[in-house]
Amino acid sequence: MSTIKDVAKLSQTSVGTVSRYLNGYPIKTVNKEKIEDAIKCLDFSINPIARGLKTNKTYTVGILIPKLANLFSTSVIEGMDQVFDPLGYSILVCDSKNSLEKEKEKLRLFKDKLVDGIILMPVNNTEQHIREIQENGVPIVLIDRLVNNLQCDGVVSDNVNGVYQAVEAIINRGHRRIAIIAGPQNIYPAKERLEGYLRAMKDYNIEVDHNLIYQNELTREGGYQGIASFCAMDEPPTAIFTSNDETTIGAYKSIIERGLLIGEDISLFGYDQTELCQMVRPQISVVIQPLETIGKRSAEILISRMKGDYTGFPIINRLKTEIVVTNSVKTIY
Amino acid sequence: MSTIKDVAKLSQTSVGTVSRYLNGYPIKTVNKEKIEDAIKCLDFSINPIARGLKTNKTYTVGILIPKLANLFSTSVIEGMDQVFDPLGYSILVCDSKNSLEKEKEKLRLFKDKLVDGIILMPVNNTEQHIREIQENGVPIVLIDRLVNNLQCDGVVSDNVNGVYQAVEAIINRGHRRIAIIAGPQNIYPAKERLEGYLRAMKDYNIEVDHNLIYQNELTREGGYQGIASFCAMDEPPTAIFTSNDETTIGAYKSIIERGLLIGEDISLFGYDQTELCQMVRPQISVVIQPLETIGKRSAEILISRMKGDYTGFPIINRLKTEIVVTNSVKTIY
DNA sequence: TTGTAGGCGTTATCAT
């Protein structure tokens, strides 16, 4: 590995001049050429570690997500990559495994590794450790979930209206007994999604039967159990809304196993597009979030913060969702 | 941000002693306590950038994959994380977007960022740029795909036998006209999977009709087109093997759209487990690769190489697959 | 516009 000293020697200039060349300061053309030759000749490239020691910049951003292995995470990351990559930022990816402890630990790691910025999908509503990051002067952008009592930039999808539209579509097809498989109310999108449901029911003057609100973890198992719970009722719902991809899959599984026909015996509407929802017949109706855009927007905000531009803080970007309505929702007369 | 100088001052020792404490060398107990107090008091933590400048270690590994946004990639990465995380390594994740140019560029980035090691799923069979990495002394482990003419550690699944068993199972259910949707033969697993097919056919004395070998990109579109091609034949196959997750999905879609019943009108056997294959009725028969294990093993090998242990180089780990046979394959009498 | 030198926070080599 050659250093700027070597380059200086070979080009018969000084380290100062080489460094200035490297950083785009004006130098004499003759020297410029000599230096460029030397760099090529030595296959020199700048050592970012040494540079970082001086500049306190690493051109690395940390991304922390509760679960890496799903389409949501990777799509979002892909969106971020589209922004960061051309600007020369690398991404350090970590998985908090849905554990607050892990989240704290990883955030500490980011701080130690001196990332220039952080994108975080927080595990829950706890804010103290995040605030500490901010106080350390490291910009941080939240995705998917905002945190109460914390002033922080964030990019989320418009959960309330997404679900509202879904429930509205269900109602418009004649349903009245509409159930929801909801998630823990201390998780931001879970809370919002339930709110969307409640608001739609209210606006259409349908009294909410609290037995039709099933609450559990937003996992496959949660979705599976939700269906079991509804099917055990004397008067089961005619349509069910599931609050995320995992619960949709679990619900689907349970419905199939019971030999029920979706769109016939029971109507189903999910949140998040998945392979399964698209390929199965009938296709499952879903609310679609703009995943890549979430990634892109969060990256863009982070970039401007890293440049020191804090206009409009805190920016909360609430991205619109789309709905795909299929005949997984029966039309009742 | 406090430094070891501050710690030394506060604890009334010297930077040397503090550094030695930090690196686990023996020091007097009194000093040890004083230093620990000072560290706590100052909330000191070591600056890995500065350390890296001296040690040429960053405790970061680079992971480069052709496409991040799918279950294969994330599962493998999750496996790696299980190994790296407890050892204090962070992972720099990059997407080569199936482009050799991007792969070269990212590999250069890794070199510049001074990662301690690299895990690479190569885009194709090109080896020169990988060899350069090796010559630079940076350990590298390949996953999923080996590269011809390159001595390099690698972890792959036993594609040949995986497909062999699948085709064997199809044959044992009475099929003779068995087709395969194969991939580009300059991609390692695609080549091996076709070989598994050919070998099984040969071993069971079934003459290969070359019209039943459809070759295309291993994409959804490829799978979709494959079915179209087979269905246009005078004497279509009774069973179809698809070479990866994407082609399976594409094939499934095409079959459904044609109104054909899987396991009845046509039999289907895929490679790689997906949501879809599990949830659909009938479930799709598949060859399952041990994804997390691929991640874990590759990480373990890389760790030992980074420690300087080069025993057995090059290690090629060929992991066994499993097959799940369902009635997506009809039994013919 | 240039070269020299000091410093970023560590580690490692000296004597002691």
Added chain:
DNA sequence: ATGATAACGCCTACAA
């Protein structure tokens, strides 16, 4: 076992 000090490779006053 310890303290002082010279690196590591780069950036940036400073003086010229």
